[in-house]
Amino acid sequence: MDTDLVTRAQGGDQEAFADLVYAIADRFLAVSHRILSDIDLAEDATQQALLSVWQTLPQLRDPARFEAWSYRLLVRACYAEGRKSRRWAPSLRLLSVDEPMVVDGTSAVVDRDQLERAFRRLSLNHRTVVVLHHYLDLPLDRVADIVGAPLGTVGSRLDYATRQLRSALIADAQPTAREVAQ
Amino acid sequence: MTEFQTSDRDVNRAIRSWLHEDRHEDVSRLAGAVLDQVDTIPQRRATWWPARRTPTMNKTFGLGLAAAAVVVVLIVGAQLFGSAGNGGMGSGATPTPEPTATPEPSPSPPASAPPLTQTFTSNLHGISVSYPEGWTAEAATEPWTESTFSLLFGESHVDFLYDPVLTDHLFLAIASQPIGDSTPEDWVAEQMASDEGCTATEPIAVDGATGLIGGEGCDVAVVTTAGRGYWIQLHTSDDDPVVVAPYDRAWFDELLATVQLHPEDAAD
Numbered sequence: 001m002d003t004d005l006v007t008r009a010q011g012g013d014q015e016a017f018a019d020l021v022y023a024i025a026d027r028f029l030a031v032s033h034r035i036l037s038d039i040d041l042a043e044d045a046t047q048q049a050l051l052s053v054w055q056t057l058p059q060l061r062d063p064a065r066f067e068a069w070s071y072r073l074l075v076r077a078c079y080a081e082g083r084k085s086r087r088w089a090p091s092l093r094l095l096s097v098d099e100p101m102v103v104d105g106t107s108a109v110v111d112r113d114q115l116e117r118a119f120r121r122l123s124l125n126h127r128t129v130v131v132l133h134h135y136l137d138l139p140l141d142r143v144a145d146i147v148g149a150p151l152g153t154v155g156s157r158l159d160y161a162t163r164q165l166r167s168a169l170i171a172d173a174q175p176t177a178r179e180v181a182q
Numbered sequence: 183m184t185e186f187q188t189s190d191r192d193v194n195r196a197i198r199s200w201l202h203e204d205r206h207e208d209v210s211r212l213a214g215a216v217l218d219q220v221d222t223i224p225q226r227r228a229t230w231w232p233a234r235r236t237p238t239m240n241k242t243f244g245l246g247l248a249a250a251a252v253v254v255v256l257i258v259g260a261q262l263f264g265s266a267g268n269g270g271m272g273s274g275a276t277p278t279p280e281p282t283a284t285p286e287p288s289p290s291p292p293a294s295a296p297p298l299t300q301t302f303t304s305n306l307h308g309i310s311v312s313y314p315e316g317w318t319a320e321a322a323t324e325p326w327t328e329s330t331f332s333l334l335f336g337e338s339h340v341d342f343l344y345d346p347v348l349t350d351h352l353f354l355a356i357a358s359q360p361i362g363d364s365t366p367e368d369w370v371a372e373q374m375a376s377d378e379g380c381t382a383t384e385p386i387a388v389d390g391a392t393g394l395i396g397g398e399g400c401d402v403a404v405v406t407t408a409g410r411g412y413w414i415q416l417h418t419s420d421d422d423p424v425v426v427a428p429y430d431r432a433w434f435d436e437l438l439a440t441v442q443l444h445p446e447d448a449a450d
Binding site for chain 2 (some may be wrong): 010012014017021022025026028029030033034039042043046049050051054055056057058059072076080093097112115118122123125131134135148150153156162164165166169
């Protein structure tokens with residue numbers, strides 16, 4: 001991120017802030033959409049986070065740390081939206097034996113659906129770590145910095161989430177009752 | 183049937199692939215809505231530190247203050263009489279204020295942490311603790327039910343006491359839960375093991391409850407009493423090493439000495 005842009009926005013330069021918004025809004029929405037699994041909540045969280053960026057930019061000590069700092073605001077906004085709405089509550093719908101199942105070599109569709117469902121069953125804590133690490137490609141120490149948790153805790157969350165998602169994929173790979181019966 | 187390999191690499195690849203699928207997000211309307219509001223939303227300027235009260239005023243400090251007051255009176259008086267001599271006071275001339283620079287917030291870090299003058303009582307977690315004047319207390323609204331403690335500023339199962347300026351850069355986090363079938367030692371060890379930053383620990387007693395406290399760089403105290411486990415953590419961000427410097431282990435120890443545990447009052 002251009003630190004000069006950040007510095008100017010810190011000083012109240014609205015044009016600089018507009019440039020910042022257009023530079024980060026895409027990524028903010030993508031991240032919040034993945035964490036919250038709901039586009040309406042994600043838009044609300046993104047909007048709130050961007051406004052928080054504007055309001056609290058003067059309090060950012062080091063413009064070079066803008067990225068981590070702004071993601072921290074985004075994660076906080078996602079949590080706030082998640083708490084306000086129960087729409088992100090765990091979805092317990094399981095794959096029915098009557099549902100069509102792709103059984104070819106790729107099974108991409110089923111993998112995606114199973115991942116989606118398993119991901120929705122994770123807490124926001126776990127989803128956030130997964131998205132920051134696997135979507136933004138951030139190393140765990142930077143994820144820890146953003147979520148404000150110790151490195152070990154972040155590692156534990158990622159490990160737990162990965163195990164849950166792996167279980168979903170393994171379940172997906174198992175033959176359905178119908179297949180067994182046939 | 184899918185031949186899905188269960189190695190971490192395969193799982194991670196599947197997760198990454200799924201996360202990177204295009205989800206058709208359109209941000210233009212949203213960005214416009216944000217920029218439309220900027221005009222009406224003022225930025226919050228850094229104030230750096232809430233006002234603090236000196237806990238005790240010793241004689242030397244009092245004399246210094248009195249001397250400073252005398253100096254101020256002399257300077258103001260000299261200016262007034264000087265102005266009068268130059269046709270200022272009583273001359274009918276309209277005083278023209280000199281342009282003055284807007285004072286910048288002082289970047290000076292605090293020399294010491296503010297005194298623990300406030301008391302927070304958590305009915306949900308069954309604990310009371312003193313905390314610094316000027317800090318904000320935000321009580322938990324839900325019980326802590328996860329088996330190990332996980333911390334994200336603002337989470338609803340945690341009591342947060344925080345500096346209103348530094349917010350998630352400087353705060354206390356408190357939570358408690360029944361230890362269930364675990365022995366006190368096992369529960370404490372499990373909590374500490376969940377945090378790699380707290381590998382080095384030493385025994386501690388908080389209000390008579392025993393447990394462990396983290397070593398260097400891990401201001402976490404975990405204790406149990408009467409079948410209830412408590413997590414008490416001081417978080418200081420690496421972003422502000424100078425500003426948070428006064429909030430060291432000695433300060434955390436001082437704060438822990440004010441803790442009163444009342445597990446019988448906790449609500450789960």
